[in-house]
Amino acid sequence: MNLQTNKIIKSYVIGGKPTQILKGIDLSVQSGEFVVLSGKSGAGKSTLLYQLSLLSRPTSGQVLVNGIDMATLSDAKRSDFRLRKFGFVFQEFALSRDLSALENVSLPLMCQGVSFKNSRQRAQSALEAVELGHRSDNYPEQLSGGEQQRVAIARAIVTEPELLFADEPTASLDTKNSENVLQIIKQLQKKLGITVIMITHEEQYKTIGDRVIELEDGKLI
């Protein structure tokens, strides 16, 4: 899946006046690429990721996925797009506290209409891929931060997405867990051939990707 942007501008009204957070981003990500998005805090990394991953609509400019302008899609279509084509890993371990690890991972499959049994089988393999096959019945509160983040990764890849978005997936983890999580993402990217766009502002992890994009004050440098 290739992703392209055309002069993305995003402004928010801050203190009564509209302020541009993204000031015309032109970006192109090739299928299978691992792109690291980097920059200072407040540079607009997350904001850019939200536009790319269809969680927000840019004020102007276009996001093109395989040449299709995403602005033309309805909210429901964009939601379906995220469900079927994208995977998400957030900074904090964004699992549902009422669902076990296995149920959290099988949720997106069930929402795609995959049968209950089939969803669970695939979720179990996804958990095994992040070395948590034995913890499938545990609830989020019974898992450590690193384990929760691995469950979140399993949930992101269980649908075999074409594009994985990760917003500082290691921010809440210690060094050992951070490296572990990044290794898993890297391996999955290689094995499944998915495109990855990951934000990190930690220097030592930038090298994990194929390419680093630096963002400064809403512009690429």
Added chain:
Amino acid sequence: MKTLSVGSLLACKAIKRTSLISKIFIIMIMAMTFLNLLVVRGVLVGIPDSSLKNVRADEVGDVLVSRLEGKNEIEQSYQLFTNLDQDNQVAAYSPRYRVSSILESDYGRTKKQTENSSRRSVILFGLNPEAEKIVTGFDRFIIDGRFLQKGDSNKIVLGKGLLSNYATPGENFTDEELLQNVNVQDKILVTVNGQSTEYEVIGISSNKGQADNRAYITDTQARLLLSKTNPDTAEIAIRLQSGVDIDVFADNLRSQYGDKAKVETYIQATGQFLDDIKTIFDYLSGFIGIIGVFIASITIFIVIFINAMSRKKEIGIMRAIGVQPGIIMTSYIIQSMFYAVSGIAVALVIFGYIIEPYFVQNPIDFPFTDVYLAVDSKITLIYVFILVSAAFLAGFIPSRIVLKQKILALILGR
């Protein structure tokens, strides 16, 4: 289909993960609300309803035929009897005579001493004991002694409200004097048209209604007292076979005998007002109930709302990864319905197995009737429907409020 199955899975998990105490608490609130609905209505509507039922069972039968205003009796009653005898809709009927009389007790002692005898005027009802037993089961009302039998001569049954030895103060209130010192087997003096005869009191009757204040003799005796040559009676209580439409039957009879007698259903005979009161109380209890339903809905609403608000981030993430809003909403509606339906189920069990049987065993002791809880399965169903709909809204609205927010606002709490 997918929305429903995934939604209910999420709901099940959420319910399972809610603490037992909270669950019991919420279900109890729902159960109490529903019980409140049933019991308030049951008692309110039960008062006129029980009165109506009792009057029907104990006094007037299903249809009451009585003399026209200004007449002493139903003219050409024999025609009516023949007709009723042949009508297979009629289970039984009891003709009743009315004889004005003055009853007097203590008259023996008065002669010796200077005190007054005690006397009062009373209408004597002349009954066919066998027919009356079938129509009203009159022997049930005998609280002392026995009921009349065919062939009884100069025997009388007195309502307990006529007698100082039996009347309950406050319950059998009357302006007229009570007959003093009368017990079963005593003699009293019965005066009809200036002719006095001694009667033996063979039984005392009470049914919290007319049987408390009337006196009863056999039909043969009444005919003798009235020196009657024809069988015309003052009233006829008719018991119909079950399933016969009472209104239709009464209308029919009225069209044939309307010029000779007054034909009324038990509701008309009791006075339409009891039926009207029933309707008014139905509305009143409905109104009180709606307040309860409102409070219960608010309770569920708050529970669901707090739940949804505390899971804003989770809901945002679910939306981000593509979980359809309908699934999330369904999950909240099902949770809400679960609490409502469980509450209703608990309430129905408590009501059906504890409260209702209790009231059957221990009806509320009203002065004029024993009140049972009025239960109407159709109205209960309406209440179930109202409460379930309210619960639906209590699940729908909070999830709707949360789902209307932007995904990023939910995730980031902005």
